[in-house]
Amino acid sequence: MTTDTAATQRAEQLPVPTSATLARVAAQAGPCLTLIVPDRHPGAPESPQRTQAKGLMDAALRSNTDAAWSGKVRSAVEDFLVKSIAEGGGPGFALYVTADGIQSSQAPGAAALGVVSNHPFLLPLVESAMAAQHLWVLGLSTKHVHLYEYSAGVATAVALPGGVPANLDAAGHFHTGGEPGQSSTPGGKGGVRFGTSGMRESARDSIEHFCALIDRGLHPLLAGHPLLLMGVKEEIAAYRRVSHYDSLLHTEVDGNVDILTPPQIATHAHRAALDEYRRIGEEVLAEFREMRDRARTQDDPHAVLEAANAGRVHQVCLRAGTELLGANGEDVLNAIAVETLRKGGEVYMQPQTAMPVTQSVCAILRY
Numbered sequence: 001m002t003t004d005t006a007a008t009q010r011a012e013q014l015p016v017p018t019s020a021t022l023a024r025v026a027a028q029a030g031p032c033l034t035l036i037v038p039d040r041h042p043g044a045p046e047s048p049q050r051t052q053a054k055g056l057m058d059a060a061l062r063s064n065t066d067a068a069w070s071g072k073v074r075s076a077v078e079d080f081l082v083k084s085i086a087e088g089g090g091p092g093f094a095l096y097v098t099a100d101g102i103q104s105s106q107a108p109g110a111a112a113l114g115v116v117s118n119h120p121f122l123l124p125l126v127e128s129a130m131a132a133q134h135l136w137v138l139g140l141s142t143k144h145v146h147l148y149e150y151s152a153g154v155a156t157a158v159a160l161p162g163g164v165p166a167n168l169d170a171a172g173h174f175h176t177g178g179e180p181g182q183s184s185t186p187g188g189k190g191g192v193r194f195g196t197s198g199m200r201e202s203a204r205d206s207i208e209h210f211c212a213l214i215d216r217g218l219h220p221l222l223a224g225h226p227l228l229l230m231g232v233k234e235e236i237a238a239y240r241r242v243s244h245y246d247s248l249l250h251t252e253v254d255g256n257v258d259i260l261t262p263p264q265i266a267t268h269a270h271r272a273a274l275d276e277y278r279r280i281g282e283e284v285l286a287e288f289r290e291m292r293d294r295a296r297t298q299d300d301p302h303a304v305l306e307a308a309n310a311g312r313v314h315q316v317c318l319r320a321g322t323e324l325l326g327a328n329g330e331d332v333l334n335a336i337a338v339e340t341l342r343k344g345g346e347v348y349m350q351p352q353t354a355m356p357v358t359q360s361v362c363a364i365l366r367y
Contacts, residue, residue, distance in 0.1 A: 014084070014093055016152045017105040017129035019341075022122055025096045025103050026341040030118035033060055033073050033097040036110050040089035049089055050081045056114030064116055069099060076102045096120045105129075106153075117330045119338040123318070126337060127349045131273040132226050135249070137265055138218070139257030140231030140239060142168035142207070145214060146257050148265050150228075155266035163217035171210040204238070211239040219245065228272045230257045230265075251275040281348030285317045285355070288362045296365045301332045304363045308339035315346045316363040319355040333360060 015021055037053045040046055047055070057077055061070045076097055084104070085093070094107040110124040137155060139146030145166055148155045165171040218227075227245060229236045230253040240248065251272040260268075291297050298304050301324055307313050316336060324332040337347045355362065 014091075015105045016133065017094070017107070017125040018133045018152070019130050021103075021105050022125065022129045022341050025120050025122065026338045028096065028098045028100060028103070028120065030098065030120075031064075031066075031069070031116055032118070032120040033057065033077070033095075033116050034113060034121040035060070035077065035095040035097070036107050036113040036121075036124060037085075037093055037095075038110060038112050039092040039108060042086070042089040044089060048087055049085055049093075050087055052112065053077065053081055053085070053095070056112060060114035060116050072099060073097045080104065094125060117334075118328070119330060119335050121331070121334050122337055122341070123331070123334045123349070126318075126347050127274065127277065127320075130347060131270075131277040133273070135226040135228060135269055135273060136218075136222050137228045137230060137269050138214070138239075139260075139265075140211070140214075140229060140235045141257060142210070142235070144258060146230075147218075148262065148269075150266060150269035153266060153270065155262045155269055157262065158221075161217050161221055164214050165210060165217075168206065168210050171206075171213050207235060207238045208242050211235070212242040215239065215243045215245055222247070226273070226276065228253065228269055230255070230260075230268065232256075249276050250279060277348070281317060281350055282354070284315045284346075284348055284364065285350060285362060288317065288364055291364070296367070298363045298365060299359050299361055301336065301361050302326075304361050305332055305336050305339065307363065307365055308336050308343065308345070311343035311345075312365045312367060313340045313343070313345045313363050314366045315348065316340050316361060317348045317350045317355065319352060319357075319360040320349045321352055322357075322360045324360055336361060336363075 035053055035056050037049050037056070040049050040052075046052070054077075057074065061074065064070045077095060080095065080102055092107040092110050094105050094110065096103045105125065107125060108128070113121060113124070115121055134149075134151045137146075137148040137150055139148070145160060145164065147158045147160055149158050160166060222245065224247055226247045226249050228249045228251065229239055233254050236252050236254070249272050253268050253272070257265075288297055298307060304313065304316065305326075308316070313336070318333050318337060322333060326332045326335070340347050
């Protein structure tokens with residue numbers, strides 16, 4: 001294994017950004033050097049990532065007057081780059097460096113950034129980090145039921161619990177309580193229907209019985225984590241009709257699960273988690289607009305930042321791609337995000353089309 005290959009693998013093993021990651025970074029006292037280096041494939045025309053990182057760092061530290069602090073930060077970054085980042089290229093990453101040390105995470109798709117400020121610059125990672133990092137994926141098929149656990153960007157196949165039928169035929173050997181026994185599938189002896197309409201109803205009842213058994217058998221394992229449904233639309237619809245699970249994702253994936261690889265399953269799971277994060281953000285924005293108690297709403301950025309500093313922000317929506325510099329040269333929206341996370345609040349990035357240019361922040365206050 002070459003040195004670059006080993007470094008690339010280490011870079012890929014950097015922590016996936018999560019809400020816990022952001023909370024830890026947000027808790028660090030400033031000043032903070034933030035470096036975000038974008039993805040780069042080896043051999044691409046852009047400069048190698050180590051070179052990019054050093055360039056971004058040099059530019060960011062140029063205006064810093066604390067030579068001792070800058071020297072300590074520079075040493076920490078250079079040591080990290082040699083040990084963890086390939087000379088040529090690899091996945092994008094973010095570094096947050098303070099006098100207390102360095103924290104890192106993956107930053108897929110993020111644009112290059114180098115800045116020193118009182119707050120770590122977290123906005124590029126908020127959406128990916130705040131989306132669910134642990135969920136289950138159920139591949140519905142009358143021939144073969146699949147179950148995957150998705151965690152931190154990786155999907156792993158999981159054996160079905162004993163009370164879950166592996167296919168439609170096996171469902172006929174379960175009572176509705178999920179234990180093996182005499183068939184209770186509608187359409188068996190004593191329940192035969194005649195005619196095309198009756199056959200369709202029987203088939204529908206059989207599928208729903210099958211789905212109900214799966215739903216009941218999975219409850220203890222899922223433990224309340226989000227569940228993504230994948231499979232043929234009709235079977236997904238049947239599952240939704242009979243399911244009593246409260247954490248079914250609104251997003252679903254239509255298609256043959258049998259032909260998908262675990263990395264492809266992981267991609268679908270990540271997209272579904274982002275969709276759910278955005279959907280919740282839309283609900284928060286709608287609640288903000290409909291709240292009767294306007295004393296608990298605020299859309300003035302500086303007033304929201306003051307409330308965030310005081311721990312009063314419960315949920316806040318921020319307009320993506322919007323820069324708002326304060327008197328000290330810091331991005332006010334980023335400061336709001338950091339202070340909200342520090343105090344246990346929720347941050348939702350919203351697309352530019354969801355919020356007018358004149359309204360870059362909408363906050364629901366605790367009091």
